[in-house]
Amino acid sequence: MRFPEGSFERTAREVAAAPLALFECGVCWQVYDPTEGDVINQIPAGTAFADLPEHWCCPGCEAAKERFLLLDDGHD
Numbered sequence: 159m160r161f162p163e164g165s166f167e168r169t170a171r172e173v174a175a176a177p178l179a180l181f182e183c184g185v186c187w188q189v190y191d192p193t194e195g196d197v198i199n200q201i202p203a204g205t206a207f208a209d210l211p212e213h214w215c216c217p218g219c220e221a222a223k224e225r226f227l228l229l230d231d232g233h234d
């Protein structure tokens with residue numbers, strides 16, 4: 159993926175904050191992918207898990223947001 163010139167500094171900061179980290183429901187294993195958002199709960203694509211509203215719940219089983227666990231997919 160390429161970024162336009164001048165956007166690297168902002169991008170690096172965003173990556174450091176892991177805005178695109180995947181989260182997985184600890185109840186039904188539904189994965190929240192920030193690049194896709196959540197159509198069921200009308201969350202637009204690009205919304206980080208941390209930016210989801212407090213009332214947001216699992217689109218699969220309606221578990222509370224705190225039931226979700228960070229999916230560590232960044233290391234091989």
Ligand SMILES: [Zn+2]
Pocket residue numbers: 183184185186187188216217218219220221
């Ligand atoms: Zn769930």
